[in-house]
Amino acid sequence: MPPPAPSLVRRAVCRALPLAAMLPLRTAAARRPLRIYHVMSFDSPWRWTDGQFAGFKEGLGPSQAEYRVFQMDVKRFSTPEAKADQAAVAWRDIQIWQPDLVYTSDDDALAHIGRLRDASSPPLVFSGANRTLADHGLEQAPNLTGVLEEEHFAESVQLLRTLSGQVRRLAVISDAAPHWAPVIRRIRTRAAAMPGIELAQVDLTSRYAEFQSRVKHYGQGHADAVVYLGIFNLKDASGRNVPYKTVQRWVTENSALPDISFWIDRIHHGVLCSVTVSEHEQGLAAGRLARAILIDGRRAADLPILPTVKGHPAISLARARQLGITVKATELLSSEIVTEFEWNKASG
Secondary structure, X not given: OOOOOHHHHHHHHHHHHHHHHHOOHHHHOOOOOEEEXXXXXXXXXXXXXXXXXXXXXXXHOOOOEEEEEEEOOOOOOOOHHHHHHHHXXXXXXXXXXXXXXXXXXXXXXXXXXXXXXXXXXXXXEEEEEOOOOOOXXXXXXXXXXXXXXXXXXXXXXXXHHHHOOOOOEEEEEEOOOOOHHHHHHHHHHXXXXXXXXXXXXXXXXXXXXXXXHHHHHHHHHHOOEEEEOOOOOOEOOOOOEOOHHHHHHHHHHHOOOOEEOOOHHHHHOOOOEEEEEOHHXXXXXXXXXXXXXXXXXXXXXXXXXXXXXXEEEEEEHHHHHHHOOOOOHHHHHHOEEEOOOHHHXXXX
């Protein structure tokens, strides 16, 4: 049989090329496990970061995968320069290892790794982002998708009012990290839509001494309850970050106001209650996006960026006892109950 004419070969190759472009990335990596490089904004062990990572692995499914993890540890490396240096180390490792996908958790990793990428970089999936891609200046970033983190403010306030009925005036306090700005905007909007709720004060500070002063001020008749946001970037007189566990323990020992936050770790460290953002749901959704890219051959740009919607009610029984609040059976049965302060567990 004579060989096919060159024109027929060219046409066959041209037809095959678009089909090859549509093949899932898993085909290219079929002879080895998938490589996934995970950049944590924070550190491990920690419930929030570890829960996201575990959820991600579950969402990716049973596919064989090899992971590398880099911890930016922005609780300690908190200056803009230190964060950029940490991200640069991670990025060099990414370039050497050449993963099939990069997974970032929380805003700092997304922001810094996102800015180092270009069109030839591996796809990136993120979770735990308080700020949108536009907020990060990444709305035109290629090959990127992920999961937004939006706090369950109205649900948390409702749980608080169920436990401690006389709550009308809320004080909101946070460190001055930039990712809290959109959170505060959402809280203002949602509080305005809640009958009988007003934001009496909204305070941002980078100084631990001022944080302490404001919390004491709220307890002098200026608020009925406190909403705690960022507490990782509060600096002492020498300019060092005060450990967040120290901050939370101080609150339990110096504030008699009921309080809410939005993460389960805060409940373990003394905040009264929350309908928490589920770290597992954040990671699970991100893992499913990664699977769609790596296994199903979807383009990251075609996968919508959405928040998770499933919250998880949690109550600190230790804080309730301290504040003289009786938790009813309905709340005990429908919430995760933390019976002790974390520091008492550690000493036990």
